[in-house]
Structures are given as structure tokens and as C-alpha cells.
Amino acid sequence: MILKRQGEETSEPLKAALYYVKRGIPVFPLHNLENGNCSCMNADCSKPAKHPRALYGIEDATVDENQIRTWWAQWPNANIGIPTGGITGLTAIEINSTEALSNVKTLCGEGYDFESVPRLRTGTGWQCIWKSDLPLKSCLSILDKVDSRGEGGYIVGAPIQDIDSQTYHWEVHLTEHVPNLPRQLRQLIFHHWKEREQQRIERCGGIQGVPETQRERLFQIVYRFRERDVPEAYVRRPILLPTKYGNPPFPEHEALEILRLVYEEYPPGNDLI
Numbered sequence: 001m002i003l004k005r006q007g008e009e010t011s012e013p014l015k016a017a018l019y020y021v022k023r024g025i026p027v028f029p030l031h032n033l034e035n036g037n038c039s040c041m042n043a044d045c046s047k048p049a050k051h052p053r054a055l056y057g058i059e060d061a062t063v064d065e066n067q068i069r070t071w072w073a074q075w076p077n078a079n080i081g082i083p084t085g086g087i088t089g090l091t092a093i094e095i096n097s098t099e100a101l102s103n104v105k106t107l108c109g110e111g112y113d114f115e116s117v118p119r120l121r122t123g124t125g126w127q128c129i130w131k132s133d134l135p136l137k138s139c140l141s142i143l144d145k146v147d148s149r150g151e152g153g154y155i156v157g158a159p160i161q162d163i164d165s166q167t168y169h170w171e172v173h174l175t176e177h178v179p180n181l182p183r184q185l186r187q188l189i190f191h192h193w194k195e196r197e198q199q200r201i202e203r204c205g206g207i208q209g210v211p212e213t214q215r216e217r218l219f220q221i222v223y224r225f226r227e228r229d230v231p232e233a234y235v236r237r238p239i240l241l242p243t244k245y246g247n248p249p250f251p252e253h254e255a256l257e258i259l260r261l262v263y264e265e266y267p268p269g270n271d272l273i
């Protein structure tokens with residue numbers, strides 16, 4: 001069974017969700033498979049069975065058992081989202097090959113107690129969970145086939161019923177005792193984030209004629225939509241409002257250029273920056 005410590009008792013998603021919250025780890029409900037399709041009913045769903053059910057996603061995450069019971073009574077098969085970043089203080093390192101796993105272990109240094117690090121076996125590799133006192137962004141490719149998930153991100157907790165596999169399980173359980181992120185990994189994430197941020201600012205600067213703060217703000221707004229996988233067509237109207245009523249008004253063609261850039265450059269979901 002997936003959460004061996006509690007045996008069969010934790011085989012249902014509700015019981016697994018309660019396992020997490022009883023250890024002070026907030027969770028929120030994700031969509032799940034229904035008859036082989038994502039329960040969101042969108043035939044083109046880009047994250048089947050792995051995107052939030054509730055309105056605000058990670059911001060809904062809670063340790064309130066009543067809320068957990070209410071959600072899983074409403075959606076008994078909902079998969080479980082566990083936020084990374086400030087809400088939990090957790091950072092997940094996603095590792096997608098055995099070689100990458102070995103590289104991460106090497107980076108942690110000889111003698112590092114890797115077996116004390118909560119480790120989730122996923123369909124494609126592993127997710128190792130650490131604590132971080134500092135807010136860390138999500139970054140792609142901090143090493144070959146290694147990504148990090150931090151602020152604004154989440155992981156899918158076991159058990160999971162998804163379209164690719166049903167093999168998610170904790171090789172080392174997630175409990176209230178999570179070791180701190182090793183300094184080497186933290187520095188690597190910072191380094192990648194800074195590089196990425198620099199590139200983003202440079203692209204942003206390519207749009208002339210609008211004060212930087214307004215541009216930056218609009219970028220962030222469009223990111224939020226992209227993060228939540230809102231179709232581009234739906235975003236046009238809300239972002240064009242400041243072009244009319246902003247102070248000073250924002251040139252419409254430049255707002256549309258920001259929209260185009262963000263949707264071209266970044267995949268949907270929580271892997272941004």
C-alpha cells in the first residue's frame with residue numbers, strides 16, 4: 001500500500017489527504033480521472049488529473065479537517081495537491097532519470113543522509129522534498145532532467161490516479177520531519193532563477209513606450225492567467241481594461257504584445273520562472 005504506515009486505512013484519497021493534514025501539511029483537491037478522461041471534461045486538458053478543482057488552487061490549501069472532509073465528500077476521487085513555497089515551506093526537486101538522481105545525490109555531498117529526505121516515486125522519476133526558510137521560485141532544468149518547485153507551485157501527493165501511470169508512491173514518507181534544503185541545491189536554484197529573471201527583464205524592456213512598473217505589472221497579471229492555463233482568448237478582455245482606464249493609459253498594442261510573448265514563451269501550469 002502507498003502509505004504503509006497506516007496500511008489499508010489510507011488507501012482512499014480522503015484518508016491520504018487526512019494523513020497529510022494531521023502532520024500539518026496543507027492540501028487541496030485536484031481533478032482526477034473519470035472513465036479515462038480528466039474530470040474537468042475538457043477534451044484538450046493540458047494537465048489531466050493534475051490541476052486544481054477548487055477555485056483558487058494552491059491558495060485554497062488547508063489543514064482544516066472539516067474542509068478536507070467537505071471537499072472529498074463532494075469529489076471522493078479527487079487527487080491531492082500539496083503546495084510548495086511559502087504555504088508549506090516545502091521545496092520539491094523533481095528528478096527525471098536515474099542519472100539525474102545520482103547527480104543530485106553527488107551535489108548533496110558525500111555522507112549526506114539522503115534516506116532521510118521524503119521521496120515520492122512518480123510516473124517519470126522522483127520528487128524529493130526539502131524544507132526551505134527562504135522563498136524559492138520554481139525553476140526548470142537546474143541540472144539535466146532536474147526541476148525545482150517552489151513559490152506558487154505544488155506537487156501531486158500519493159496516491160494518484162492519472163492518465164500515464166498509477167505508480168506514485170512514497171519511497172520515503174512525507175511526515176512532519178523534513179530536512180532543510182542543502183545549501184548547494186539552494187544556490188543552484190537561486191542561480192537559475194536570477195538568470196531567468198534577467199532574460200525576462202530584457203524581453204520586457206523590448207517593449208518600449210510604457211513605464212517599466214506598468215509593463216512589469218501587466219507581465220505578472222498575464223503570468224497568473226497562464227499559470228492557471230486560462231485560454232489566451234479569455235485573457236484579452238481583462239488585460240485590455242488597463243489600456244483604457246489605466247493612469248497613464250496603457251497602449252493597447254503593447255498589452256497585446258505582452259500577452260503574445262507570455263503565451264508563446266511559457267508553458268501553462270506552475271513551471272514558470
Ligand SMILES: [Zn+2]
Nearest residue numbers: 038040045048
Ligand atoms: Zn483537466
